[in-house]
Amino acid sequence: MGTESVMNEQPLKYQVIAKKIEADIRSGVYRAGDKLPSIRHWVTELQVAKNTVINALQQLERRSLVEARPKSGFIVKRVPNYTPPPSPVFGSIQPTSISIPDLLREVIARGAAFDIKPDEPNVPEHNLMSRLYRHINRAMRTQSSRKTLYYDEPMGHEQLREQISRHYARLGLTLPETDLCITAGCQHALLLSLMATCQPGDNVVIESPGFYGAIQLLDELGLNAIEVPCHSVSGLDVELLAKVAAEYNVTACVVTPAFSTPTGACMPDDAKSQLLAIADKHDFAVIEDDIYGDLGFQFRPRPIKYFDKTNRVILCSSFSKSLSRDLRTGWIAGARWQKKIQRLKLVTQLAGSQAVQAGLAEFMASGDYARWLKYRIAQLELQRDELANTLDSTFGTSCRFTYPLGGLSLWLELPGQMDSLRLYHQALQSNTVLTPGALFSSHNDFDHFLRLSFCHPMTKGRREAIAKVSKLVHQSKFKGT
């Protein structure tokens, strides 16, 4: 497995060792019940300090891969082989106009927090986050009267665009700051992309299941959706896309290739190239949502934009998922539509906050953003395992779910075709917030699915909430509903 952490800084030594041992466990070198070699063995074999090995083993323990037993050392635990739900099969794929029921809109509003238990106590502020606030606060006070009387530059803060450009350069993707435009977030970037490329009545390909923000946008802009099945591990089905594009006039395709919501799927690079070949052949715009791209646990996937030779990929992203939802700062690389997108940015938002942008530019330039990503990714990986283990122990083998290599959420298929929207309402009574599958498609194909997030730490309260959901599921199974 190529751990090309191109974008993040070098992982720490103990992390490298933990990954090596994890790979050995997953590939069967060590099996459940096996005793791992002694710490002294690893120190000699790997030529590292004793503490480094201990750190690595402790990480594996936290992730429930091994268990420390007094006097016996570390024993390998059962590693569940999570089964992802199969690829959806649609009776027919054709353009449909969208109309989201008000009921679902409310569910969407609650689901945006990715939190099953919103009343859990607040986590203390991380030191790096305090530094970000200091940068923003300093920027607010610097030349304050100028900022209060002047709007931001039309394309957004130059230093921030430069930092974002460098961020992609480390991935091998050349995006000069003049090709970038700062937006009010990724949703705003998607709005600009669709407004720039489509007219009302046009057909737009979206992933199914896929991000509900895109479905809502199509609804409000009067665009037709063509929902193409999305595999829960490898993402958009490009072969079906080819068929759809041959049959219908497609104007744009909205795709999240890296750790997309709800599944956490990741498109392989050759699928990205195939997607581009289809887009070239049928001349449609590719709108890439890269918002989870920086949250890869083992590698940072290359954006589709990296493979774009015909300047048709519009890249959209933001800091909302990787850093903070309260910064309201995203970006767009508009490809051949860049000029039109800049104009649309001005009429839709006019300007961004100079202070927030300047603070973010400082945060990135100082290396703090890279440090934050490293911390956050390790945290999310741990939380994914905690969630998967909790699901494994509560639901047992009665449901299938994805085990994503990045992002914030996994996709769970309930047993017996049970209605997740009904489950949502039942769970809400005890202030447990589920995100039912119905939100991720305009069809009814995902009514027995849930999105579960590992964005928040697996506290006692969240664990109990999952146990409660599992109980509701089993009760309803016995009732035969």
Add this chain to the structure above:
Amino acid sequence: MGTESVMNEQPLKYQVIAKKIEADIRSGVYRAGDKLPSIRHWVTELQVAKNTVINALQQLERRSLVEARPKSGFIVKRVPNYTPPPSPVFGSIQPTSISIPDLLREVIARGAAFDIKPDEPNVPEHNLMSRLYRHINRAMRTQSSRKTLYYDEPMGHEQLREQISRHYARLGLTLPETDLCITAGCQHALLLSLMATCQPGDNVVIESPGFYGAIQLLDELGLNAIEVPCHSVSGLDVELLAKVAAEYNVTACVVTPAFSTPTGACMPDDAKSQLLAIADKHDFAVIEDDIYGDLGFQFRPRPIKYFDKTNRVILCSSFSKSLSRDLRTGWIAGARWQKKIQRLKLVTQLAGSQAVQAGLAEFMASGDYARWLKYRIAQLELQRDELANTLDSTFGTSCRFTYPLGGLSLWLELPGQMDSLRLYHQALQSNTVLTPGALFSSHNDFDHFLRLSFCHPMTKGRREAIAKVSKLVHQSKFKGT
């Protein structure tokens, strides 16, 4: 003149006295060259402290209404009787599709700063502004991890909506916080209003001359503009509006009744009622841009929304002009379209910054916003006089301009139909930024107009820039171009 400062706090005693003496000067009780009664006289007549009278007289001196002469006391200066440009007369008024040339877009980007001399030194930060930053900074750090992981409420921060609701209540306008939605600024609010009320191809009435942001929006949304003449003192010509609405299908009317840009005009209350009667008769939406409403020097005009009995006035505003352009926070009261507008807010922006909104709510609740407005209004009134006096002394009687009672800018008609876009390019060579009349209409009716702002202090550099422009104007007059 009714100085109904309903919304601001009570003016200070010296300000009341200054206004009284000013009214006497403007009405001719005291004429140019007259000596004002002695300080002792005022102390006895008005029953106030000596210092209060001195403060009042010094304010009048700063505003160039009187002059202190050693041993003679205060002498009344010549009070120019500024002549506003006449109401525009259009050959025909009909719906036209808009297409703004790229050249003008660049001019618009520069003009947004309202500053004739952008390289003038920065003004120190005001103490109240520091307090606002402290509020925002504190809000950022409070429950930080919650804010980074949770998006803002769909309608925006509740306390801020409550404060805005109270702000309008002081004007007699009832706008419950549940009728308000926080936006990314006033331009964003205008976007939502037009998206909620219009379909591509619909006719929208706009003021002419009027705000270019509205013209740009119609262009991008594929809406037709019906430009109705706007009088430079009393605003939109409602009689012509009645004719237009009888002749064409009007879907919406975008209007800035209070101190609108570029003229600074203010609609009388009965014109507002007439406008609403027309809207009721022909069933169109009224989109009210109230962004300058809080910046009245003598009174706070009542919004059109105050007179709205049929729930058809959408009120749009923001803190950008009254407080700071860098907060990126505005609001909208969507009337009968509120639900649709909330949905559009979510798909266009998703959320606002909770920290900025919480900081603003604190700033308003503490009374600091009211204090700030009082300070800012006094400053702007002074700067308006400094600008008018500078224009009077440099251009002489060769041009007409408005003398607004609020807002940020005045509207100047150049002599001899000279081309202000050409003047713009000439002035730009010495880094002087003019805002040519061509930006404020899609017709060519304002090519010999300029918008000049009194948003910034009249420094030596800005005074010299105006002198330079005056020189360019006179040179070109002699050349006969």
